[in-house]
Amino acid sequence: MDELPRTPRTTLKRLPKRGSHDREVINQILDEGFICHVGFVLDGPPVVIPTGYARVDNQLIIHGSQASRMLRNVGKGIDVCVTVTLIDGLVLARSAFHHSMNYRSVVVFGNASVIDDREEKIAALTALSEHIIRGRWKEVREPNEAELQQTTVLTMPIDEASAKIRTGPPLDDEEDYALPIWAGVLPLQLSIGEPLPDPRLPENMDVPECVRNYSR
Amino acid sequence: MDELPRTPRTTLKRLPKRGSHDREVINQILDEGFICHVGFVLDGPPVVIPTGYARVDNQLIIHGSQASRMLRNVGKGIDVCVTVTLIDGLVLARSAFHHSMNYRSVVVFGNASVIDDREEKIAALTALSEHIIRGRWKEVREPNEAELQQTTVLTMPIDEASAKIRTGPPLDDEEDYALPIWAGVLPLQLSIGEPLPDPRLPENMDVPECVRNYSR
Numbered sequence: 544m545d546e547l548p549r550t551p552r553t554t555l556k557r558l559p560k561r562g563s564h565d566r567e568v569i570n571q572i573l574d575e576g577f578i579c580h581v582g583f584v585l586d587g588p589p590v591v592i593p594t595g596y597a598r599v600d601n602q603l604i605i606h607g608s609q610a611s612r613m614l615r616n617v618g619k620g621i622d623v624c625v626t627v628t629l630i631d632g633l634v635l636a637r638s639a640f641h642h643s644m645n646y647r648s649v650v651v652f653g654n655a656s657v658i659d660d661r662e663e664k665i666a667a668l669t670a671l672s673e674h675i676i677r678g679r680w681k682e683v684r685e686p687n688e689a690e691l692q693q694t695t696v697l698t699m700p701i702d703e704a705s706a707k708i709r710t711g712p713p714l715d716d717e718e719d720y721a722l723p724i725w726a727g728v729l730p731l732q733l734s735i736g737e738p739l740p741d742p743r744l745p746e747n748m749d750v751p752e753c754v755r756n757y758s759r
Numbered sequence: 760m761d762e763l764p765r766t767p768r769t770t771l772k773r774l775p776k777r778g779s780h781d782r783e784v785i786n787q788i789l790d791e792g793f794i795c796h797v798g799f800v801l802d803g804p805p806v807v808i809p810t811g812y813a814r815v816d817n818q819l820i821i822h823g824s825q826a827s828r829m830l831r832n833v834g835k836g837i838d839v840c841v842t843v844t845l846i847d848g849l850v851l852a853r854s855a856f857h858h859s860m861n862y863r864s865v866v867v868f869g870n871a872s873v874i875d876d877r878e879e880k881i882a883a884l885t886a887l888s889e890h891i892i893r894g895r896w897k898e899v900r901e902p903n904e905a906e907l908q909q910t911t912v913l914t915m916p917i918d919e920a921s922a923k924i925r926t927g928p929p930l931d932d933e934e935d936y937a938l939p940i941w942a943g944v945l946p947l948q949l950s951i952g953e954p955l956p957d958p959r960l961p962e963n964m965d966v967p968e969c970v971r972n973y974s975r
Contacts, residue, residue, distance in 0.1 A: 552806070578860075580842055582798035582807035588838035589805040590768070591798035593864055622804035630794055632952070633892060635970065638900040640910070642888065648809055672858065676849055676945075683855045683940055690856040712957045724899055725967050726957040729892075736848070736946030741928045743936050744943065751941050754851065 552652055553705040563706040566601075572649045572706055573598045573627055575759055577675045581605065582624040583617050596625070597667075597674030598701070603651060604667045604674075606696040614695040618657040625651045625699065632731050636713035637724040645728060647708045655699035667696045678753030733759060768868055769921040779922040782817075788865045788922055789814045789843055791975055793891045797821065798840040799833050812841070813883075813890030814917070819867060820883045820890075822912040830911040834873040841867045841915065848947050852929035853940040861944060863924045871915040883912045894969030949975060 545566040547553070555562035563569070579596045582589055592613045597604045603625060607614045617623050627649045634643040658664045665686070672680040686694065713726050735757050738750050761782040763769070771778035779785070795812045798805055808829045813820045819841060823830045833839050843865045850859040874880045881902070888896040902910065929942050951973050954966050 578844065578846055580796035580807050580844070582805035584800055584805050588768070588868060589798040589800050589840045591796050591807055591840045591842040591866065593842060593844040593862070595860065624805045624807045626796055626807040626809060628794065628796070628809040635892070635895065636899070639884065639888060639896065640902050640906040644811065646809070650807065652804060668855065672855060676851070679851065680855065684853055684935060684938060686856050694856070719900060720959050722900060725964055725970065726960060728955040729970055729973055730952030730955065732950055732952060734948055734950035736948060739944040739946065741942040744941065748941055754941065754945055757945055
C-alpha cells in the first residue's frame with residue numbers, strides 16, 4: 544500500500560474513519576471523476592472554479608485558454624487546492640439528524656507549474672482528452688501551432704492529498720430503529736444519454752465507438 | 760429581470776457571452792444542484808470542501824457538525840467562495856482544440872454567519888432537507904435539543920454572484936466542418952437508482968413517495 548504522508552492539512556479531524564491516504568484509493572476516485580474544483584487566492588479572497596482534469600501517474604493535469612485568469616495565476620505556482628467529488632447516493636435515516644450522503648472525494652493541496660515543452664504539452668493534452676473520453680484523440684484533428692500557443696497546460700504533483708469516503712446504509716440512534724419510518728439509500732449516478740449529432744454533420748454518419756460505448 | 764451588480768470579481772473576463780448576473784438564472788442553477796464546493800482560506804493556503812446546501816430566497820444555507828473545521832472558520836465571517844456546477848454533456852468537436860463541455864455553474868462570493876436563533880435554525884435545517892429531498896422532513900424524527908446543539912447552520916447572502924453556462928453543439932473552425940469526423944454532444948445527467956432499503960427495516964415497508972418519485 545502506497546500511503547501518502549499525513550500533513551497537518553490532510554489529517555482529517557472530522558470522522559477520520561472515513562479518510563484515506565492510500566494512493567490506490569485516491570487514484571481510483573481521480574480516475575472516475577473528470578471535473579475538479581480548483582481553489583486559489585486572488586488579492587485576498589478565495590476563488591473556486593470548476594474545470595476538467597486528468598491524472599497522469601502522480602500528477603494532475605489541467606488546461607485552458609492562455610487568457611484564463613485562473614490558469615495564469617495558478618500557473619505561477621501559488622498555493623492551490625483541487626477537490627474532486629463523486630456523489631453516490633442520498634442516505635435517508637429515521638432521524639433528520641442522521642441524514643447524510645454517500646460520496647467519494649479527494650482533496651489535493653500543492654502548487655502547479657506550466658508545461659512549456661512542446662512534446663510534454665501534447666502528451667498532457669492527449670492524456671486530458673483520453674481521461675475524459677478514451678479513444679477520441681486519434682479520431683480528431685490534432686492541435687496546430689496557433690492552438691497550442693493559445694492553450695495553457697498545468698501540472699501539479701499529487702503528493703499532499705487525502706480521500707474521504709462514505710458508503711453503506713444510514714446509521715441511526717439505536718432507539719430510532721423501532722420507529723415506523725422508511726430508511727435506506729437512494730443511489731445517484733452519472734448517466735449517459737443518447738449522442739446528439741451536430742446539425743452540420745452529413746447524414747448517416749456512424750457514431751464512433753468511443754461515443755457509443757462511453758462509460759466511466 | 761433582477762440583475763445582480765457586476766463587481767470586479769464577478770465580471771467574467773473569459774467568454775463573457777456565457778455569463779449571466781440574472782438572479783432568475785442563478786436561482787435555477789442553485790435550485791437544481793444540491794452539492795456546492797466551499798473555498799476558504801486557512802493560515803494562507805485555500806481549502807475547497809464539498810457539502811450540501813439549500814437556497815432560501817437570496818440566502819445560501821449550509822450546515823454540519825459543530826466540530827467541523829470548515830464551518831467553524833467559515834462561520835466567523837471570513838471571505839468564502841461557493842461554487843455549484845452542473846455538467847450537462849461532453850461537447851465533441853472535429854478538432855481536439857474545440858472540445859468542450861456543456862455546463863451550468865454559479866459562483867457566489869461573500870461572508871457567512873452562524874444562525875443562532877432556535878426557530879431560524881430549525882427553519883434553515885428544514886429548508887436544507889427539503890432542498891435535497893422534498894417531503895422527507897415531515898416523515899422523520901425531528902432534531903432534539905442535543906442534536907441542534909451539535910449542528911452548526913450558516914447563512915450567506917447571494918448578492919455577489921454570477922452564472923456561467925455553455926449549451927449547444929460544438930463550434931468548429933469553418934474549414935474543419937468538411938472533415939469526415941463525427942461531432943456532437945454526449946449528454947450527461949444525474950440519474951436516480953432503485954432505493955436500497957436499510958437492512959434493519961421491517962419487511963414489506965412501503966417506500967415513501969418522496970423517495971419513489973425523486974427527481975431534480
